[in-house]
Amino acid sequence: MTDAGPERLRFAHLPTAIEEMPRLSAALGGPRLFVKRDDQTGLALGGNKTRKLEFLVAEAVAQGANLLISAGAIQSNHCRQTAAAAARYGLDCTLVLTGDMPVQASANFLLDTLLGVNVVNVPDRKDRDRVLGETFERASAEGKKPYLVPYGGSSPVGALGYAFAVEELMTQVGQGATGGSSPEWIVFGTSSGGTHAGLTLGKRLFGYPGSIMGVSIDESEAWLKNRVSSLASDASALLGPRIDFGPQDVTATDEYCAAGYGVFTAAEREAIGLFARHEGLLLDPVYTGRAAAGLVDMIRKGVFRKDETVLFWHTGGQPALFADRYAPQL
Ligand SMILES: Cc1ncc(COP(=O)(O)O)c(C=O)c1O
Numbered sequence: 001m002t003d004a005g006p007e008r009l010r011f012a013h014l015p016t017a018i019e020e021m022p023r024l025s026a027a028l029g030g031p032r033l034f035v036k037r038d039d040q041t042g043l044a045l046g047g048n049k050t051r052k053l054e055f056l057v058a059e060a061v062a063q064g065a066n067l068l069i070s071a072g073a074i075q076s077n078h079c080r081q082t083a084a085a086a087a088r089y090g091l092d093c094t095l096v097l098t099g100d101m102p103v104q105a106s107a108n109f110l111l112d113t114l115l116g117v118n119v120v121n122v123p124d125r126k127d128r129d130r131v132l133g134e135t136f137e138r139a140s141a142e143g144k145k146p147y148l149v150p151y152g153g154s155s156p157v158g159a160l161g162y163a164f165a166v167e168e169l170m171t172q173v174g175q176g177a178t179g180g181s182s183p184e185w186i187v188f189g190t191s192s193g194g195t196h197a198g199l200t201l202g203k204r205l206f207g208y209p210g211s212i213m214g215v216s217i218d219e220s221e222a223w224l225k226n227r228v229s230s231l232a233s234d235a236s237a238l239l240g241p242r243i244d245f246g247p248q249d250v251t252a253t254d255e256y257c258a259a260g261y262g263v264f265t266a267a268e269r270e271a272i273g274l275f276a277r278h279e280g281l282l283l284d285p286v287y288t289g290r291a292a293a294g295l296v297d298m299i300r301k302g303v304f305r306k307d308e309t310v311l312f313w314h315t316g317g318q319p320a321l322f323a324d325r326y327a328p329q330l
Contacts, residue, residue: 006160006238007058011088012050013042015168018177018311023278030299031185032309034178035281036169039288039316044084044111047077047316048195051161052153053085059157061089065147067139071096071122071132073262075286075325077317078152080108083115093117094139094146096132098125107323154194156234162198163235167206169311178309183210185304188313189291190214190224190252191261195315197231200250204236204243215294216254217287218261225250256294262286264329267293272330284317285326291315 017040021033041050060068068086072079072095079095086093095117097109105113112119122131132148139146150158173182186208190196196214203212216224225247232250236243259265268289275281275292283289295312304310320326 006055006157007062008160009054009058009061009089011043011085012054013040013046015172016040018172020179021279021281021312024274027274027278028296028299030310031304031306032179034183034309034311035279036311036313038165039282039314039318041316043081043088044115045080045316045319047081048162049078049081049153050085051165052158052194052198053081053149053161055157055160056149056153056155057085057089057091060091060147060149063145063147065091065145067092067094067144067146068149069094069096069132069136069139069146070149071098071128071151073097074099074102075108075262075320075323077108077284077287077319080111080115080319082149082153083112083117086117087115092144094120094135096120096122096128096135098122098128102324104324107321108319109323111319152192152194154192154197154231156231156238159194159198159201159231159235160238162195163202163205163239164198166199166202166208170206170208178311181309182208183311184308185210185310186212186313187291187295187298187310188214189217189287189315190228191217191219191287193224193227193231196224196228196250196252197235199313200228200232200245201235201243205239211251213298214250214252215291216252216257217290218257219254221252221254222247224252224254228252253294256290256297262325264289264326267297269330271296281314282318282321283314284320285330286320287317288314
């Protein structure tokens with residue numbers, strides 16, 4: 001921390017654009033729709049982790065770290081952006097990646113290798129925490145100064161990226177980017193909770209008046225409400241007096257994740273097709289495809305009134321479209 005608040009590096013391409021999606025809205029007979037393009041944050045094909053990494057890498061550098069260590073699935077977008085941020089600041093990067101190593105590297109994992117990371121493979125996810133801990137300790141014992149970037153970048157420090165994203169949004173709203181009034185709803189995909197927590201804190205700090213609807217990718221609504229409210233509370237304390245958020249301050253639905261993490265179903269396929277064919281917009285198979293499937297279903301069910309405005313917050317992830325695992329199913 002400095003007197004001016006937490007350290008922050010500036011490498012994201014901000015503000016990200018807001019675009020209207022009139023053809024998608026017409027096709028669904030739905031509310032007015034906008035998309036916020038955080039798939040275009042600039043760091044090695046972008047995505048939501050870049051905003052978090054501005055704060056996380058700043059903390060790492062301030063602590064004198066020379067190695068970033070993080071973990072995720074083989075096709076993790078978070079790990080790809082962490083690898084790029086490490087390269088950009090001259091830090092080494094070790095990624096603990098779960099799942100079977102592909103014979104041929106593709107998509108995010110291919111980019112990890114281009115970005116020069118060391119990979120520690122953990123075939124079974126249940127061993128991930130142990131191997132991550134061992135990897136960190138081994139690096140320290142070898143005299144390196146590692147910094148642990150939390151899963152999904154979702155710590156209180158990482159969440160700050162999305163608190164300030166709401167300040168950015170409110171400025172854009174004031175400039176007329178969403179048609180002269182504030183969107184009643186923000187809809188986006190939520191998983192490790194950092195994006196959700198930041199948006200929840202940012203709503204309070206910067207006066208966003210609408211509802212923030214997180215579409216769960218893989219966790220239960222109850223887990224998310226607890227996780228997001230505690231992360232948002234802890235993040236608030238980094239900026240000033242602590243604000244105590246509770247589960248009642250968090251809006252989430254777990255209606256769209258029954259298939260499990262990364263399992264591609266007809267709902268994601270339809271949503272990806274709708275965005276692509278009506279707006280020329282690309283979603284990803286794991287996160288934004290699922291979040292958009294939730295958006296489409298909620299529009300059809302009449303969750304949003306026709307005179308309301310909904311902002312879909314695009315969190316990136318499109319490199320996974322090219323993964324061997326997903327491309328044949330698209
Ligand atoms: C493309 C994309 N969208 C959404 C998320 C979920 O964000 P969070 O982990 O902050 O909940 C992720 C996380 O990896 C992601 O890669």
